[in-house]
Structures are given as C-alpha cells and as structure tokens.
Amino acid sequence: MSRTLTVKSKGNSQTLASVGGRMAQQSSLLDRDRYCCSICLDLLCDPGTLACGHSYCLDCITYYWDNEKDIYSCPQCRHVFEPRPALVKNTVLADVMEDLKRTRLRDPPPDHCYAGPEDLGCDLCAGRKMKAIKTCLGCQASFCEEHLQSHYQVPGLKRHMLVEPTADLQDNICPLHDEVIRMFCCQDQQSICCVCAVGEHKGHYIISVEAERNKRQEDLGSHQKTTRTRIQKGWEDLKVLHHKIDAINQSADETLSDVDEAFAEMIRPLESQRLDIKEMIRTNQQAALSWLKDLHTDLEWEIVNMKRSEADLKHLSHIQSHVTFLQNYPQNVHLKEHNGLTTRDIPPMLVLENVTGAFAEMTDKLNKFIIDNISQISLALAQADDLPSPHPEPQTRADFLQYACEITFDPSTKTESLSLCEDNRRMTLSVPKQQETVGNCLSQEGLTGRKYWEVKWTGHYVSIAVGYKDSSWNRTGFGNDDKSWSLTICQIGTEFEHNRIITKIPGRRPSRLGVYLDYSAGTLCFYSISDTMTLLHEVQTRFTQPLHTGIWLYERPGVFAEFCYPLQL
Numbered sequence: 001m002s003r004t005l006t007v008k009s010k011g012n013s014q015t016l017a018s019v020g021g022r023m024a025q026q027s028s029l030l031d032r033d034r035y036c037c038s039i040c041l042d043l044l045c046d047p048g049t050l051a052c053g054h055s056y057c058l059d060c061i062t063y064y065w066d067n068e069k070d071i072y073s074c075p076q077c078r079h080v081f082e083p084r085p086a087l088v089k090n091t092v093l094a095d096v097m098e099d100l101k102r103t104r105l106r107d108p109p110p111d112h113c114y115a116g117p118e119d120l121g122c123d124l125c126a127g128r129k130m131k132a133i134k135t136c137l138g139c140q141a142s143f144c145e146e147h148l149q150s151h152y153q154v155p156g157l158k159r160h161m162l163v164e165p166t167a168d169l170q171d172n173i174c175p176l177h178d179e180v181i182r183m184f185c186c187q188d189q190q191s192i193c194c195v196c197a198v199g200e201h202k203g204h205y206i207i208s209v210e211a212e213r214n215k216r217q218e219d220l221g222s223h224q225k226t227t228r229t230r231i232q233k234g235w236e237d238l239k240v241l242h243h244k245i246d247a248i249n250q251s252a253d254e255t256l257s258d259v260d261e262a263f264a265e266m267i268r269p270l271e272s273q274r275l276d277i278k279e280m281i282r283t284n285q286q287a288a289l290s291w292l293k294d295l296h297t298d299l300e301w302e303i304v305n306m307k308r309s310e311a312d313l314k315h316l317s318h319i320q321s322h323v324t325f326l327q328n329y330p331q332n333v334h335l336k337e338h339n340g341l342t343t344r345d346i347p348p349m350l351v352l353e354n355v356t357g358a359f360a361e362m363t364d365k366l367n368k369f370i371i372d373n374i375s376q377i378s379l380a381l382a383q384a385d386d387l388p389s390p391h392p393e394p395q396t397r398a399d400f401l402q403y404a405c406e407i408t409f410d411p412s413t414k415t416e417s418l419s420l421c422e423d424n425r426r427m428t429l430s431v432p433k434q435q436e437t438v439g440n441c442l443s444q445e446g447l448t449g450r451k452y453w454e455v456k457w458t459g460h461y462v463s464i465a466v467g468y469k470d471s472s473w474n475r476t477g478f479g480n481d482d483k484s485w486s487l488t489i490c491q492i493g494t495e496f497e498h499n500r501i502i503t504k505i506p507g508r509r510p511s512r513l514g515v516y517l518d519y520s521a522g523t524l525c526f527y528s529i530s531d532t533m534t535l536l537h538e539v540q541t542r543f544t545q546p547l548h549t550g551i552w553l554y555e556r557p558g559v560f561a562e563f564c565y566p567l568q569l
Helices: 002-008 010-030 058-066 091-102 149-153 194-198 209-317 322-328 353-385 397-401
Strands: 047-049 055-057 134-136 141-143 183-185 190-192 206-208 418-421 426-429 437-442 450-457 462-467 484-490 493-498 501-505 512-518 523-529 533-540 548-555 560-564
Touching: 047 058, 047 091, 055 058, 183 194, 183 209, 206 209, 397 512, 418 437, 426 437, 426 548, 450 462, 450 548, 462 512, 484 533, 484 548, 493 533, 501 533, 548 560
Parallel strands: none
Antiparallel strands: 047 055, 134 141, 183 190, 183 206, 418 426, 426 560, 437 548, 450 512, 450 560, 462 484, 462 548, 484 493, 493 501, 512 523, 523 533
C-alpha cells in the first residue's frame, strides 16, 4: 500500500516520509541510551564515528587508544584498525546532541518530586503534576521549578509577587476590586489593594504589607521570647509541684505507717489481755467442770444406794411370815435425806453474766474514748483542706456541676417512719395509719473540700440541713444549735435557721434545691434551681469537723425527698 501511495503522489510520499522521520526522531530522542558514550556512559560530547559504525566522544576514544599498546580496536565490537584511524567530528550526530540538549532530555524525576494528596500541584503541568514551589499572586497560579523559570527570566514577570505555595489565593485578593492585596492601612488596621488605597482609604497612612509584616514579626519575636520565658517558669513551677507531690506522698505513707503501728501498739496489750482472760475463763471452766463431775459421781452413787434400799424394803414388804418379817426388819430404816441441788452448790465462776456486763461497759467506755480522740484527728485532717483553691469560684450551674458528688442516706440514722430506696438516695414517709408524720435521716458521707449536691422532694414541708454528726438534729431538729445550718421550705415561705436564729427568705418557694460547700473557705450556699440558679442564703464560718447533710420531712405518708445523682444540665 505504501508503494501505491508513493506512485500515485510524490508529494504525499514525501509528506509521509517526513512524518515518519519525525516520529522516528521523537522515538529515538526518547531513548537516551542510544546517545550515550559506552566509555564514559554519558551523553555524547563532540561525537566521532568509527568505520565499524560505533560512535564515541572524541576525547574518550582518543584517551582509550592512547592507553592501548599499538592495538586500536572498537571498545564495543573489538574491530581492529590498522593503522590508527584519524578521528573527525560527526556533524550530523553533533546536531542531534544539540537538539537533545535543547529539549532538555533527562531521566524522569523521582516520585517525591510529584505532588501527592497533601501537596499543592503545579497549575501548568499536564498529566501527573509536579510539586509547586511558589505561588504567583499576579498570575494567581502555582508553579513547579521548571515552569517558574519564566518568572526569573521574563522582565514583565519578574515584577510579580511570589509567595510560598498556597491554595488560599482568595485571601490575597481584594473582595471588592478583585486586585492583589499589596498594602496595609495602619489607620483602619486592614489589608487593602491599590484601588482601595485611592478610594475609601485615601488620605490614610498606608504602608506595604511586607513592611507591616516585618513590624509585626518583630513584635511576634518579643511575644515568643516572653512565651518561652513563661514556659520555662512553668516548667520550674511544675518541678516544684512534683517535689511537693512527692513530699506529700512520702509524708502520707509515713503517717499511714505510723497509724498502723499506733493501732498495733494499742491492739497489742488488748490482745495480750484477751488471751489472759480467755485462759482464766478456761481455767475456771475446767475447775468448775471437775467439781461438778465429782458431784455428779457422788449423786449417781447415792441414787444407786437408794435404789438398792428401795429394793430391800420392797422385798421385806412381801414377806408373809410375821416372825420372818420382824427378824429381817432393819433396826434403822431412816434413809439419808436428799434436798436436791441449790445455787450454793454451783460454783460462782460459772455465772458469767457479770463478766459479759463488765466487758460491755468497758466496750462503751473504749468506744467513747475512741470517738472523742478520733474527732480530734478528723479535725486535724479537715484542716489540711485549708488550702487556697487553684480554681475560681463557680459562677454558672456548669461550674457547680464540676463538684457534683453522690450522697446516700445512712440507714442507721433514719427514724422509724421512713423507708429508704433508690440505693439509699430517696427517703419516703411510710406510716400508713397516721394522717401526718415526721421523719429525718443523715447522709452517710462526711463532707469536706468542695462539694455540690441537689435535692428534690414532694409535699409542702421539707428541711434540708448541713451540720456535724454530733449536733442535736435527732432530738430538737436541724438548725437548733450552733452545729447545724438548716433551710426549711413550707407553705408560708422559706426560712433559714442556725442556733435557733431564724432568717426569713423572700421570694417564691423553690421546688429544687442546690447546696454548695467550700469547706476550706468556710462557705455554705443554698440555691433555688430552675432555669437559672438563684442564691437563697449564704453562710460564712469556719468548720471544725467533717459535715453531714440531712433531710427532715413533715407531712402525710408517701411524700419523699431525694438526693439527685447524676446531675445534668
């Protein structure tokens, strides 16, 4: 078919030949290895072609033959030339090499030069894009190293502003005039374009964005220096805190060890006395049992003798002959009288009620002694909470909820009219036969530090209090001494009571109460909880013992009060 085309049209034949030559040339240009010198393994420089057809750099083949010993051969095919041929430059091949240099034929760049998913690609690269190294604000495009060369060579492009690669080009464009932002208005503290400078910012003090950046860069350096100084100071403070933490842990461990040793010392004589008393009781037990066993043996022998006498008398009573009866009748028929056992016959050491009572009395005295002294220890530990808080005072309910705690009732403190449920968080009046009744109960937990809890209830009369466990809450009610603080909500209103002093609180009756305690600061606050928190009453004092909270209900059976937990916004 190519012959037919050649015969029919010489022009077409030349055109096809030209196209084919260009395609072949392009294919050859892409094959870099064809134009490498086999001696230096680089692209041919001043190429010369031998008679065998292989080409080399003139300098390379000359050096190669200069080191041969009178043998001049082709390094590839080993064809020997005799004599040494004169080498000349292959001008056609030299022109091809110049074309290669102009087309910048080189090895493909490594993979890391191409733009990845996280990189900004060159806007001019076709196909797989190279990484952009600069963004031109004038062209509004990003360029790789190769396509950026024109901005370094073309005079008109040299004036364009090049920045680090960025995809946020719109940040550098004025939204009003679609111009590049190059200026900064110091009066309005705003980046502007040249149109803004002669328009709405005309007459203002205007500098370049670069100058403003340099000025703020200096300020930034000062801030960075200050920040570094503060960071260093923070690290030093952290070291101090770490030393304090280690010291507290060590002190606590030593104190715990001392406590264990102290209790062991207190228990040791008690344990020794316990063993001695047990030994005494066992000794008395054995002596009493031995005495009773002897008494038991004597009593058994006495019974045997009496049975034998009874049998003899019975036999005698059945004798028919009067003479024989009189002859066998004993001279003394009086038996030994037996009056039975008396309490005097039982050894006194077997009556242990006095021992048990003595121990009960000793236990009561010991418990009172322990409670009196433990309260002093608790007070000393409570005073350890007298530290400045690193946290600010809570202002919103969200702040208070940071200190929310779970509180439960102590079943041992409830009155008979109450029943507990909901894991001992709810108390309910439960006396069905009475129209009205009263009930109260204290919390199980001792409260120190910062604590916040909330109470909800049904009915019209409830008293929520905070106080020491040894206050008179169970006898006269909450707030009737100097050891308890009580807020009472009833039908006629709300009132606060402490040490029998009553303070009326104006406003609507709350339906839910929040209580906040800051033990170390001596602060106790009562809040009405609805959509907002309203302070009802605040106490400022100094607490000397761990606190307990309590609730007093007075109304018909079925009403309840409950500690709310968990708390939510």
